[in-house]
Amino acid sequence: MKNHHSLMLLCIVMLVICQNLGNVEGRYHFHKKQKSKTSNIVSPAYAPSPEDPISQPPDYPPPVPSDQSYAPAPSDMSDPGNSTTDCIFDVRSFGAVGDGDNDDTAAFRDAWKEACQVESGVVLVPSDGTFMITSTIFSGPCKSGLVFQVDGVLMPPNGPDCWPKSDSSKQWLVFYRLDDMTLTGTGTIEGNGQKWWDLPCKPHKGPGGSTLPGPCESPALIRFFMSSNLVVTGLRIQNSPQFHMKFDGCRGVLINRLSISSPKLSPNTDGIHIENTKSVGIYNSVIGNGDDCISIGTGCSDVDIEAVTCGPSHGISIGSLGVQNSRACVSNITVRNAIIKDSDNGLRIKTWQGGSGSVTGIWFENIQMENVRNCLIVDQYYCLSKACRNQTSAVYLTDVTYRNIKGTYDVRSPPIHFACSDSVACTNITMSEVELLPYEGVLVDDPFCWNAYGTQETLTIPPIDCLQDGMPQSLAENSLYDC
Template sequence: MGIPRALLVLCIATAFLSLGPRGSLGRSHLHKRQQSHGRRGNGGHRLQSPVDSPADPPAAGTSTTVTPSNSSSDSSVFDVRSFGAVGDGVTDDTEAFRSAWRAACSVESATLSVPSDGVFMITSTIFPGPCQPGLVFQVDGVVMPPDGPQCWPKSDSKHQWLVFYQLEGMTLRGEGTIEGNGEDWWSLPCKPHRGPHGSTLPGSCDSPVLIRFFMSCNLTVRDLRIENSPQFHIKFDACEDVHIEGLSINSPAFSPNTDGVHIENTRSVTIYNSMISNGDDCISIGPGCSDVDIQNVTCGPGHGISIGSLGMHNSEACVSNVSVKNAVIRNSDNGVRIKTWQGGMGSVSDISFDTVYMENVRNCIIIDQYYCSNKGYCQNQSSAVYVSGVTYANIKGTYDVRSPPMHFACSDTLPCTNITMSEVELLPHEGELVDDPFCWNAYGVMRTVTIPPIPCLQDGQPESLQEIPNLGC
């Protein structure tokens, strides 16, 4: 029996209408951002957002209200545009990000999504916890602060921009860029070498750390591009269980105080498979750090991988169990460095630098217990941070002949001990071989012949160090 024509037409129309809305509200996809995102074209002035206030955060367990172009049927995805963010690089999107954070924070396994087709300007902001487990901050577009100190809101902190506070189990990731707009900060008169003969000039010197994690644990930061920070690019303070992987950090060699990754009072850290070029330390490890594993990191230009500076203002500093393996350091002022202030207390122990390739590095291997950021203004002091148990194995490459490739300047009263050298082969990048490494009060052993030789490294233990002092670690 044939179906009557009128009934057939009615069935087809009904099916079409039932499929239409579902297709238009399908799950959105996060696309890789376009390569060109540019700078704001209005000279740094911010415009008031055309949205009077962000949308009310959705209640936990309900779907997010979205526009068709950024739609998602997943109730755990919170797109900042759904909360009023514009993403034109000019409008202040701060309140939209804060609202999206509050909503995502209250939902388990939620994602705060920064879409790939936007450039979002936000001011200094704290993203607080505690939050529900599994929170992801997904940056696929561009996120940036105001353009320099002149555009920085007077009520905002100039010490930090984005702060993630009291979080557990959070991930910061994405295919986008966190752009620091740091150029005008680097030019402040107080910055190093702005004055005559390498000096600094009077004036305010506050410059924000771009990203700071504070008092948090079980953190993952991966696959992001972070660039042109006013000061440190990313800092971990009083944190535990930190995993960093696949980061690309990029600032010019002349940008001052722009450490790539800085950690302090933080333990159980892994930094893997990342590339860092900047104007200061590639990775800096401050006081209170332990169990740090760095692998497959490429640094340069910059100031290399540094432990310190430690013991400033007669403080106590303890760093232990740090491993650097399979690293490349190119066109850098320093290679692998330990630096401490006179007058400090504490210790640096169980440090391993294994399989590090140097290319045109000025100070390839350096321990400096006479560190002073303002040469000529530091008084000699008797106490020091005790440095012991440092291994250099398979360190090869080329050095800048302006400085000896190895430099061990240890405390008069507390010598460096248990330094081990094995398979260290460093040749001049250009020019003649510099075969006079510097040693002062440094004790250790050479497992193999080194290039250049290090006859100044003393055998055994110093007689003056009858027992290890009370280090407080």
């Protein structure tokens, strides 16, 4: 009987041990090419000085910017880089070489395919390599919590002559149909843009200033398309052939602590471009490039931009909107606690004649200007050629606030320029604590206004006597402005 009890006890102990072993094994995901599971996911390196204007980003999606009382607590934002997941797919384990010359595309696609199929999977680009891949679409849907972590250098082929003929020349990295995905790391995404910038086609100027008619099909570096609940944080992104980062048809985007850079004269190299995208937060980032540091296209709403340093660049732009008589809708955009320096424009809204729709609920607050042309500009006559003609319809601009905008401007242009449509006035423009002085030279005290209505809550420097009080007597059919 005693032996019988001992045998039963031994069976129970063995059963418990087997179950525990099974649970441990179930937490790991092995691939036949994988060499090691010792890699750790680390949060992006970022050590701001005490003077840096650090803003604590909210969890996505960010609040509606018009809610100025929102004050996120430090616990509102969790750092995806602190994940301790065991599902790490190092691209070297899939055959990536990382010498900057070999094509590592196949390894990246294989690693993505595996990571996509598990919860909190991580595609890891290790810090000890430079990885070249060709134009690739990383598509979903995938399991939630997917992380694409770049700790080394990731780059496309070097210029148009090296670009595979079978690949799209309009985009390089595309993330498509994803939900709850993070792009992060301590590394660099290098665009190898110089040879694209030298193409002798518009808007590029080739060697010796030569230019040929027709657009250039230079690739955007990173594109998120039809995706939601996205986080992009910590990376250095530089020298894109065209736009550095685009978001099309997305919802719930959090961008935090990015460095985006390209030369001042690099053409069409917008830093961050969003269109048809809602609930966006852009925080604590430094952007210097050859075009808009942030551009906001049609279909965008609830966009919150804070603690961004912009320049050299073409400033922060809404538009262009309404091209080819199209309808454009933009609402609830906030830019605050930002620095714009050495830029061709500051805060810009640009629309084409002949468009429809509206731009409404725009709030610019606590902006420091340093040597900026066209600090505050509304241009409803935007045109890229001499062939544009006057049209009666326009995108309706209303409810725009400029509050505590101070600094210096380049005297080659008036610091304030509100050129609104002949037939559709701009309304409800609010000016408060706007003080702009010349960076060098003599004070330019003649801001330009055309068909612009609004209120001055405080005296403006320079004085803006051309802003009309009240509202225009009539507007065109309201249906043109419905969004």
